[in-house]
Amino acid sequence: MITTLLYSLTGLILFAMGLFTLIIHSHPLRKILAVNVMATGIFLILVATAYIPLGQGEVDPVPHAMVLTGIVVSVSVTALALIMACRVQETSNLAILKGKKKVKNTQETET
Amino acid sequence: MLFLFLVFCLTVALGTILCSSSGSISGLASAVARLQEQSGVESPVTAVLLNFRGYDTLLEVMVLLLAVISVWSLTKAPVSRQKAEISPVQMGVVRLLAPVMCLVAAYLVWQGSHLAGGAFQGGAILGAAGVLLLVSELDWIRTVPAFAIRIGLILGPVVFTGTALGCLFYSGELLAYPEGMAGWLILLIETACALSIGLTLALLFGGGRPEDDVPEGDIP
Numbered sequence: 244m245i246t247t248l249l250y251s252l253t254g255l256i257l258f259a260m261g262l263f264t265l266i267i268h269s270h271p272l273r274k275i276l277a278v279n280v281m282a283t284g285i286f287l288i289l290v291a292t293a294y295i296p297l298g299q300g301e302v303d304p305v306p307h308a309m310v311l312t313g314i315v316v317s318v319s320v321t322a323l324a325l326i327m328a329c330r331v332q333e334t335s336n337l338a339i340l341k342g343k344k345k346v347k348n349t350q351e352t353e354t
Numbered sequence: 355m356l357f358l359f360l361v362f363c364l365t366v367a368l369g370t371i372l373c374s375s376s377g378s379i380s381g382l383a384s385a386v387a388r389l390q391e392q393s394g395v396e397s398p399v400t401a402v403l404l405n406f407r408g409y410d411t412l413l414e415v416m417v418l419l420l421a422v423i424s425v426w427s428l429t430k431a432p433v434s435r436q437k438a439e440i441s442p443v444q445m446g447v448v449r450l451l452a453p454v455m456c457l458v459a460a461y462l463v464w465q466g467s468h469l470a471g472g473a474f475q476g477g478a479i480l481g482a483a484g485v486l487l488l489v490s491e492l493d494w495i496r497t498v499p500a501f502a503i504r505i506g507l508i509l510g511p512v513v514f515t516g517t518a519l520g521c522l523f524y525s526g527e528l529l530a531y532p533e534g535m536a537g538w539l540i541l542l543i544e545t546a547c548a549l550s551i552g553l554t555l556a557l558l559f560g561g562g563r564p565e566d567d568v569p570e571g572d573i574p
Contacts, residue, residue, distance in 0.1 A: 251372045259365040266357060288372070293381070303381035304398035308407060311399065311474050312414045315551065319421035322558035326425050329561075 250291035257284030271328040275321060282317045286310045394536025396468040403472065404540045408529040412518060415511050415547055418554045422507060431562035440490055448490045455483035463548045467537060473510075473547040480552025485559045500564040503553065510550025514543050 261281030265274055293306035386398050386406065393401035403411050459476040466472030487495055517539055518529045525532055531539050 248373060252369060255365060255368055255372060258368075259361050262364075263358065263361045302398075303383040304386050304402045305382045305407070307399045308402040308410075311403065311472075312410060315474050315478070316414060316417055318555065319418050319558055322561075323421045323424055326428050326561060330428055 247291050247294055251288050254284040254287030254291065257281070257287065259284075271324075271331065275324045275328065278324070279317065279321060282313065286313060289313075392533075392536075394531065394538075395466070395540055397466060397470065397472070399470065400466045400472050400540065400544075403474075404543060405529075405531065405536060408518070411547075412514050412529070415514055415550065418551060419507065419511050422554050422557055425558060425561065426563035429562040431560050431564060444490055448486055448492075452483050452486060455479050455486070459483070459548065459552065463544050464541075466544055467541060473544040473551060476544075476548035477551025478555065480548060481555025481559075484552060484556025488556060488560055503557070503564065506553045507550055507557070510543075510547035513546035517543055 258281050261277045261279075261284060264277035265281065268274065268277070289306040289310050293303040383398075386402060389406070390396070390398060390401060393405040395401050395405070459479040462471040462479065463473060463476035464471075466476070521530050521532070522528050
């Protein structure tokens, strides 16, 4: 019981950290990493809840199947997001993608 | 600062929900165990993935295909013009590892029917083998025709959809396998899907459509 709770709370903290980073930072790479951390937290919660100590250590296979599906989807989503970030960088004529404030600064210096 | 506070409140709220509900989750383990006999496989996770929630997995394979199509429509694969120096150690490792990885992937797919394993695990290892081959820039990789790659990509989705439609005609329900054939159909689907998933992951790492695949309207 304690173990399950510990894993679930760790997953919850990972999720919250990811959510915070996702909204606070504007760099696309940070956002992609944040989404991945969030997904990892959710997988941890799902796997933790799948373990039922009451039924002779029986494991609920449904969350396992969901996590298995989710991992593969999150890998492909990450790849797609990275390619999109690369395209944004190419089309925005910036050598390095910067945060919101710095982008405004460069625009001001150009004008 | 306000946002930090909001996230903190959300975390605390979710944490209390988790704490209060952690003892009372009954889950679906007993329901799965009851229907395990009819599913055609012995592994409960595989039974859930490809029999009870087959619809889910079908759509998920489609999502993978969609991801590759989107990546291919966005960019061309970056090609280094000059031949990179690959150290002999890396080449030796690739020669040793790539066949072993393919063997392990095949074993995992086969094992999926009775133990932990299955299409996704096998596909992930196949994808890792593909990434290894891509990184070492072998010559024959570039000579693989784009047509063959496309066939490999859609093999899994086509076999899965075909099986689903066949079941629809045979028993009147999508993905309701006919009795006695469930195990073999699941193995067929898993093999095709593992190939496609492995190819998908390796191509996503490749990061764009193949070189010889230039359409009429030029997308940069």
